[in-house]
Amino acid sequence: MHDATTLQSVDTDLLIIGGGTAGPMAAIKAKLRDPACDVLVVDKATVRRGGSICRGMDAYNNVVVPGVADVDSYVESIRAMSDGIFDEKVNRVLGERSFEVLRDLEEWGAATFPRDAAGGYIVEQLHPFGRFLAEMRGDIKPVMAKKCRELGVRTMDRTMATRLLTHEGRVTGAVLLGVRTGEVTVCRAKAVIMCTGSQGRFGLPETGYLFGTFDCPYNAGEGWSMIYEAGGDLVNFEFLDHTALIRDFEGPGHSTFTRHGAYLINALGERFLFRYHELGEHAPSGLRAKAMQAEIGLGHGPLYYDLRHLSDETKTIIKDGLFSCERPTEKAFFELKGIDIGLQPVELVLAGPHLCGGHGLTGALVDEWGRTTVPNLYAAGDVASTGLGFVGAAWVFGGLAAEHAVERMADIPAPVVDMADVHAEVARIRAPLGGNPVNPPLPQPPLHNDEGNDPREVEYKLRRHIKPLLDSPKHASRLRDLLGKMAAFRADIDRIRVTDWHDVMKVLEIRSIADCMEFSARASLLREESRWGMPHTRLDFPERDPAWNGSYVVLRRGADGGMVVTRQPVRSA
Known part of the structure; x- marks a missing residue:
């Protein structure tokens, strides 16, 4: 058994996992609501440049600009894009709060919004109807990182969250891994906001380059793995975005x-x-x-x-x-x-294909405050299923989740951490090390012998199966074939050789890629119809089935540790 005294420890009121788009907004909004609230943001890269918009974006989508569009037309446009598989209340709140975020970004100097000859915002159309994309400029991330520092937000860069900790069904913190040092930290937190982004590293790109993806390539879906293991509900994993x-x-x-x-x-x-x-x-x-x-x-x-x-x-x-x-x-x-x-x-x-809550429908099931189905756990950004909300959903629900958590902070009991869960996670992290200690630098030569699997080769092997077996057009025989291969894939992952702590991080990411493959295959099997066009076309069920209207496919971890896949109606407005 690993001696817990060798672990690092940190306590905070609000832990934000992911410093990309939603995370800094959540941190800023939390401190603005209550300057006394202790806020910690962790990111595998750096808060200053991490995430999908590390260099900014050329448009703010989705935003309802007064005088240009209205909330009702926004909701109806998302209804059409999602074919009705969406939470209307969530999307209505996004529409109502999106322009407030635009004004915040202007006030903070994080972004500028070009104007037309009449002095109005330049807002263009991408959606089926209505204009919801405001032209935007600016080096957003460094400005937001600076504002976090000014407000007293603590950050831990080059730090990967590997597991959520729970006690009596509530989230109470997380296990963190320093991806350069190998230092393992137990973080106790009253509330956690998951902002880890999408599964960008899924189907192989046409170039064959593992990291040549549309979405941020270090978003490997580990947020979904953590939410699933903590008992949270995941939805729409059959929706494969292209x-x-x-x-x-x-x-x-x-x-x-x-x-x-x-x-x-x-x-x-x-x-x-x-x-x-x-x-x-x-x-x-x-x-x-x-x-x-x-x-x-x-x-x-x-x-x-x-x-x-x-x-x-x-x-x-x-x-x-x-x-x-x-x-x-x-x-x-x-x-x-x-x-x-x-x-x-x-x-x-x-x-593609890839899995995303912003560009698609996939993610953690959340309500209009970003609350997941696990008490004290929130999700915002591409990790949350907010219905094709793009960067607007990240900013709006990052802020709303933080405000809701802060308002409840005094009523949340002190977090309790089960050290048996910590020990189990340390063992999972250590598995590729072959029994070597957690905190000291890895010894050289490689920990495994030369016959160990190269992490890039294992990742390539997994991802090359996605297009032929998981992508549209789908068929039950292909999906079952993929599920039948998952045990062998996971065995390959267990035999990866690691030479440094970055390789250990890759092992954890590849495990999450495998998780997402299984999530998607099982969800795709249950939805016995074709819907949304290319995201979910079944050769064996080629028609859209009205009986599936307004229904999610929900994934959750069962009491026995197995995966439970169910059909659930979308929450009514």
Whole structure:
């Protein structure tokens, strides 16, 4: 048994796991609500640059700007995009609070919002109806990190949360691992907000590069693994998101181009989307992806973005957003390719699949305060299922979760940690070390012999099975085939050799990738219909079944430790 006295310990009122988009907002809002509240943010990278918007974003989506759109139209647009599988109350709150966040970002100097000739915000359309994407600029993360410091928020960079701790069914803290030092810390907390992002490292990208993903590649789904192990409900893991990206550059494109009026064309020069959906480029994302796949299947590929018809002013706005805050390297990419995006069609590919609560529907089941089904545990950002809420959901529910937790803080009892659970987690962390101590640096040469598995090879092996066995078009035989392979995959993970603490972190991430594969396969099996277009198409159940309207597939850990997969109605408004 590991001696608990060698562990580090830290106590806090509010622990925020993940310093990307939602985490800093939660920390700031908590301290603004109660400066005396002790707030700790931990992140595997750094709070200053971690997460999916480490360089900022060129648009704030989703936001309801007064005079441009209204909350009712926002809710109806999300209803159409989600095919009714969404929590209306959650999305109504997002619409109501989103503009307040915009004004906060302006006041803090974290972001600027360009204006049109009449002095109004530049707000464009991506959704089926209504305009909810406000043009945005600014190096957001360093400004928010600075504000956290000014308010007295504590941070632990290069620190990975590996397990939530619970007592009598309530979350009471977490086990933390220093990914450079190997130091293990037990954190006691009255409340925890999970802000660990999506599962960005899922299906292999077309380039084959493990980390060349649309979403942040160090978001490996471990937040969902932790919530599941703590007894929380997960929903919509059958929804596999696919994003249109620029070929050979894993970066943004579709929303940036099409919200400003770009067309999608095929190799024949035809604007094809209206053949598949009356809304064309503004059709729900899953239906757009399915239409793109169909065009390629007809031999009409490759596909392209076409900006040539846009005004010079609009092209300038697009280039300014892409080449400044979103992906500065994209400018160099196009220059090396000899492409002027305003004069030549830009080839695209479909990326994914990946799992995401912001770009998709997947995540922890939460209410309008970001509360999960586990007392004292909240979730915000891409780890939460808030219904295609994008960065707006991260900011709104990060803030709401923090405010709710702080308001309740005086009534939450002092956290109690079961050291048997801590010891079990230390053993799980230590498993790749072959019995070596936790805190000292790893010995050299590698802990396992040369026959041990390389972590990159194991990750590649897992992820290369996602497209053929888990992605649409799905079939029960393929899904069961994948589930039948999971024990062997997990055995491969257990045999990974590690040479430093970063490799230990990779092992933990790969375990979460495997968890998400199983979550998705079991959820996909239960939903015996096709829905949303490409996110969930079943060859054996090719039609949309009205009996599934308004129903989630819910995953939770059973009392015996096994996975329970059930059907549950979406909460009514």
